[in-house]
Amino acid sequence: MADPKKGRSRSLTLRDKLLMSFSLLSILILVAAAWVITTQLVAQARLEVQEEMEASVPLYNAVWEEQAGRLSALGMAMAGSPIVKTILGDPRASRDKGTVRQMMAEFGQQLSENVDLVLISDGGGIITYAESHNPALATINELPCARTVADNQKPAQFFLVLGGRLYHLMLTPVLTHSENKAFDNTLAILVVGSELNRHMASELQRRVHSEILFFAGEQLYSSSLPPEAQMEAAGPGVLRAVGRLAVDRPTELQLAGNSRLAFVRRLTGFDGQTVGYMLMLHSLGGAGKLLNVVSTRLVIVGTISIILVLGVSYFIARRVTRPIELLAAGALEFGRGNYEYKIDLSPDGEVGQLAAAFDQMRQSIKQGQKFLLRSERLATVGQMASGIIHDLRSPLAAISNAAELIARADLSSSQRQVLAQSQLSASQRMGAMLREILEFSRGDYQLSFSRQELAGLVGSVIHECVDSRQASKVTVEIHIPVNLFVRVDCERVRRIFENLLGNSIQAMPQGGTVTVRAKEAGKMVRIHIADTGPGIPAPLRDRLFEPFASQGKIGGTGLGLAIARSIAEAHGGSLTLVSEVHQPAEFCIELPLESGG
Amino acid sequence: MAGKILLVEDDPTFRAVLALALELQGYLVSQVDGGHQAIEFLRNERPDIIISDLEMNGVDGRALCKYARRVSALSDIPFVILSAFIDPDGTGDLTDLPADRCVSKQISVAELSRLIRELLNGSRGLVRT
Secondary structure, three states: OOOOOOOOOOOOOOOHHHHHHHHHHHHHHHHHHHHHHHHHHHHHHHHHHHHHHHHHHHHHHHHHHHHHHHHHHHHHHHOOHHHHHHHHHHHHOOOHHHHHHHHHHHHHHHHHHOOEEEEEEEEEEEEEEEEEEOHHHHHEOHHHHHHHHHHHOEEEEEEEEEEEEEEEEEEEEEEEEEEOOOOOEEEEEEEEEEEEEHHHHHHHHHOOOOOEEEEEEEOOOEEOOHHHHHHOOOHHHHHHHHHOOOOOOOEEEEEEEEEEEEEEEEEOOOOOEEEEEEEEEEEEEHHHHHHHHHHHHHHHHHHHHHHHHHHHHHHHHOOOHHHHHHHHHHHHHHHHOOOOOOOOOOOHHHHHHHHHHHHHHHHHHHHHHHHHHHHHHHHHHHHHHHHHHHHHHHHHHHHHHHHHOOOOOOHHHHHHHHHHHHHHHHHHHHHHHHHHHHHHOOOOOOOOOEEEEEHHHHHEEEEEHHHHHHHHEEEEEEOOOOOOOOOOOHHOOOOHHHHHHHHHHOOOOEEEEEEEEEEEEOOEEEEEEEOOOOOHHHHOOOOOOOOOOOOOOOOOOHHHHHHHHHOOOOOOEEEEEEOOOOOOOOEEEEEEOOOOO | OOOEEEOOOOOHHHHHHHHHHHHOOOOOEEEOHHHHHHHHHHOOOOEEEEEOOOOOOOOOOOHHHHHHHHOOOOOOOEEEEOOOOOOOOOOOOOOOOOOOOEEEEOHHHHHHHHHHHHHHHHOOOOOOO
């Protein structure tokens, strides 16, 4: 049968199950932890960027306010200047480019900073003076919004695409008081503007720490992005996304392979319509880099951890399951009837205690078995009490009859001799029978082994123990090699031969031959005893070696063969009937060989 | 007057003692050690009484008794069965045998002699003791 530790190879051992459970659980925990860490990290990074962005917005507002403020101040300064009023109030002077230019030069310094456009229009919106870097402006003569501002007599700022360029415009009316101070006259409208170009975007980017993109309508106008990114940003996908973005709330956007947080502002025109968009972008790439580093570290740590976990799990599983395996092996042996197998475990822990309890059980069952066997034998003897009584009656009767006669005076000395001898032999026989029964009921033999020459042993049995009267009709042939030795308890083994030879001789009252052969067979010696008698009767064959099977035989209790077999088996050998039905009896005894000559 | 007894018994010790006991009573005792030999003997000689053991190898007491009863020349010879199966107080299980008497092996010599005298004097019949 298979080694109990290997067990049934199809199903998993306890150790495998433990190992798999540990490993699986640990891996799951590690993976879960890694996932939690990374998502938390990402979320945190995103949050930080978002906060940064949200912090940038007021910054942007501030910057823009500053910018607008400057333009406004400039406008106010110009509009309030008496020189400007004088020149612009004079129809001739106001149309003279040179004069106006000179007038502008007064404000030269302020004008050059971020001012890409200067226009002067009259109260009707007709442009009287224009100075800018934009050649397309030359074709524009009229500015409708200027007329409205002239009517309102209030400054206004807004965004406008003029001559193909996107401007932030500041319109300031130049007013003059009328004589009766009831209303003012608008002399002219001063228009100053900044182009939302790359320069502006870069300035803003520098101040606000975010990429700035300006969209005119749905087209990308300018940005602070590097050229490749700008090209991508100009693509249709991005523009569509921009149009869908929620205004005034940071939203995520994909651009140039990077995830970015985007913040959109509408650029409104004079009458409130959308002229374009300002997009503020904050890269989440930094977070991504951090994430990569952390992820790599996590993977390395995770892998090492998993290997460690597998190793530790293996050892733990082995430690835990080893005692259980030993216990299982012990239980298996016990189940096979091996009551000698001791489980080698220290009595620590639950499994150790179980093993100790199991061992106690084994001991008591072993004892119980012994007791049971003994009881069985005694019971057998008890059952057959009547049989025993029967078998003892003959010799007893002989003794009592002889005793009755021996006192008579008229006996010849030979007759007296017969009576005395009869008493002796009868009581010896009774003694032998009782000894047999006792031995049988005791069951276990305390054998004392010695080296015996088989031929000599068998020869001596034949000479001493066989009844001479019957034996004279029987021939005994011995075919045993001279130097064949056996390792046996001499006394006990003699009994086997006494029994078998005695049986054979008794079975042939008319005479016959008994043949004894012996030969080596591996570690054993095989001895065949065959006679020429009628053989074993068929109904007796199955029960032949059972106690009291052949009841009523002379000189025996019916235990002879049972005892002979148990002696042979106590030597580690055997005794079997090898002849067939209706054939003369032949027995085979196996006894341990003693090697060496 | 002495009678001729055929004693059929396979236990040699018991047989020797019983034969001597009967001879001392004055009988002529022929001993055989089995049923088979008894039948051989009965071919040539006719005893006055047959005393036989019950359990023997080969032809046992039971078979011998039935045989003796079937053979007309022998059927009137008194037949006594001696058996260790029978308790001294006479209880045993031999009701089917056509023997004249079935007695225990432990019967005393005196008892047995009295019994033989009875049978030889003609008080036969299938009486069980």
